[in-house]
Amino acid sequence: MRRVLRGQETATRRLLAAFAAGGHVLLDDFPGTGKTTLAKVLALSIRCRFTRIQFTPDLLPTDILGVSVFNQREQTFDFREGPIFTEILLADEINRASPRTQSALLEAMAEGQVTVEGQRRVLSDLFFVVATQNPVEFRGTYPLPEAQMDRFMMRFGLGYVPAEEEVGILSSQTSHHPLEDLRPCCTPEEVRLLRTAAREIRVSEEILHYIVGLVQDTRQVPGVPLGASPRASLALMKAAQALALFDHGEFVAPEHVQELAVPVIAHRLVIDPQAQFSGASAENIVLDLVRRRPAPR
Numbered sequence: 286m287r288r289v290l291r292g293q294e295t296a297t298r299r300l301l302a303a304f305a306a307g308g309h310v311l312l313d314d315f316p317g318t319g320k321t322t323l324a325k326v327l328a329l330s331i332r333c334r335f336t337r338i339q340f341t342p343d344l345l346p347t348d349i350l351g352v353s354v355f356n357q358r359e360q361t362f363d364f365r366e367g368p369i370f371t372e373i374l375l376a377d378e379i380n381r382a383s384p385r386t387q388s389a390l391l392e393a394m395a396e397g398q399v400t401v402e403g404q405r406r407v408l409s410d411l412f413f414v415v416a417t418q419n420p421v422e423f424r425g426t427y428p429l430p431e432a433q434m435d436r437f438m439m440r441f442g443l444g445y446v447p448a449e450e451e452v453g454i455l456s457s458q459t460s461h462h463p464l465e466d467l468r469p470c471c472t473p474e475e476v477r478l479l480r481t482a483a484r485e486i487r488v489s490e491e492i493l494h495y496i497v498g499l500v501q502d503t504r505q506v507p508g509v510p511l512g513a514s515p516r517a518s519l520a521l522m523k524a525a526q527a528l529a530l531f532d533h534g535e536f537v538a539p540e541h542v543q544e545l546a547v548p549v550i551a552h553r554l555v556i557d558p559q560a561q562f563s564g565a566s567a568e569n570i571v572l573d574l575v576r577r578r579p580a581p582r
Contacts, residue, residue: 286301286326286327286330288463288467289322289326289463289464289467290319290322290323290326291446291450291453291454291457292446292447292450292451292453293319293323293443293446296312296323296441296442296443296444297323298528298531299439299441299545299548300323300327300415301327301527301531302439302524302527302528302531302545303438303439303524303527304327304413304476305479305480305483305527305530305531306438306480306483306520306523306524306526306527307480307523308437308438308439308520308523308524309394309413309414309415309416309436309437309438310414310415310416310437310438310439310440310441311379311416311417311418311429311434311437311439311440311552312324312415312416312417312418312440312441312442312443313417313418313420313440313441313442313552314419314420314442314443314444315419315420315421315442316419318442318443318444318445319443320417320443321375321377321417322464323415323443324337324373324375324415324417325375325464326464326467327373327415328372328373328375329464329467329468329469330467330469330470330471331372331373331469331470331471331472331473331476332469332471332472332473333372333373333411333473333476334371334372334373334409335371335372335373335374335375336368336369336371336373336374336375337368337374337375337377338368338374338375338376338377339377339378340376340377340378340379340380340381340382340386341381341382342381342382342383344382344383344386345386346385346386346388346389347367348367348386349367349368349369349386349389349390350367350369350389350399350401351364351365351366351367351369351370351401352364352365352367353365353402364401364402369389369390369393369399369408370406370408370409371409371412372409372411372412372413372473373411373413373415374412374413374414374415375415375416375417376390376414376415376416376417377416377417378417378418378419379416379417379418379429380418380419380426380427380428380429381426381427382427383427384427384430387427387429387430387433388430388433390414390433390436391432391433391436393408393412393414394414394433394436394437395436397410397412410477411473411476411477414437416437420442431511431553431555434552434553435514435516435517435553437552438520438523438524438549439520439524439545439548439549440548440551440552441547441548479530482530483523483526483527483530484523484526486526486527486529486530486534486535486536486537487535487536487537488522488525488526488536488537489536489537489581491581492522492525492536492537492538492539492542492581493522494581495539495542495578495580495581496518496521496522496525496542497518498578499521499542499546499550499571499574499575499578500512500513500514500515500517500518500521500550502574502577502578503517503550503553503554503570503571503574506570506574507560508556508557508559508560508563508565509554509555509556509557509560509570510555510557511554511555512553512554513550513553513554514553516553517549517550517553520549521542521545521546521549521550522537524545524549525537525541525542525545528541528544528545529541539580539581543575543580546571546572546574546575547568547571547572547575550567550571551567551568551570551571552567554567554570554571556570
C-alpha cells in the first residue's frame with residue numbers, strides 16, 4: 286500500500302486498524318487527495334471481492350441491496366444480489382444519495398446483514414465499508430444522520446502530502462499507474478487470523494476505565510448536546526487492540542488510545558450552533574479532553 290500511496294502512512298495505519306478491528310471508515314477530505322485510491326489499494330492487496338457504488342441523488346435502496354426478478358421459465362422470483370454482497374465496499378460520495386438510500390446501509394454496517402422483502406440475508410464476515418465524502422461541496426448533498434455516523438468506527442482525512450512526496454507521485458505515474466502492478470499479498474483466511482489476533486491483545490482494567498472516561502467526558506462538555514455513545518467506547522477499544530498488534534505489542538498502551546481518540550470519537554459529537562460560531566470543533570474538543578484526562582501508568 287505504501288508503494289502506491291506515498292506520504293500517507295497515518296491514513297494507511299488508521300484504515301488497516303479499522304479493517305483489522307472489524308469496523309468501517311468514512312474518508313472526509315478534499316477532492317484529489319487519494320480517498321478512492323486508498324480504498325482500491327486495500328481491496329487489491331487482498332484476494333477478495335471488491336465493489337464500488339457511485340452514490341447519486343437518484344440511487345435507490347434496491348440498487349444497493351438487490352431485487353427479485355421474475356423468471357418466466359420457472360415461474361418464480363429469483364433474487365439478484367446487489368453490490369452490497371461483497372467483502373470490501375467503496376461507497377463513493379456517500380452524502381450525495383438521499384437519506385432513504387443511505388439508510389439501506391445502516392443494518393448492513395451494524396449487524397452484517399440485510400433484510401430484503403422480509404428475508405434476512407447474511408453478508409460476508411469480512412464486510413468492510415470505505416465511504417468517501419467531499420467536505421467543501423454541499424450542492425446536491427444530504428448530511429449523514431447521526432445514527433449512520435455512529436456506525437463508522439473512524440472518520441479521518443488524508444490531507445496534502447509534502448512537495449517531495451508529490452514529486453514522487455508524479456514520477457511514479459509518468460508511464461502507468463502503480464495500481465496496475467499491485468498484486469494480492471493476503472488471503473481472506475489470513476485476514477480472519479489477523480482479526481482474531483487483534484481480539485486477543487490484552488486490555489487492562491486501567492485502560493478500560495481510561496477509554497470509558499474519555500468517552501463519558503464528551504457527554505459533560507458545554508455546547509455538546511449529544512456526546513459519544515457506548516459504541517464509541519467499544520470502537521476505541523477494538524481499534525486500539527489492532528494498533529497494538531501492528532506495533533508488536535502484547536497489550537494496549539495509553540498511547541494507542543490517544544492516537545485514535547480523535548478519528549474514533551470526534552465524528553460522533555453533535556455541537557450546537559452557538560458553540561460552532563464560537564470556533565469550537567469536535568476534533569479540538571476531543572484533543573482537549575485527551576490532554577486533561579491523566580493517562581494510566
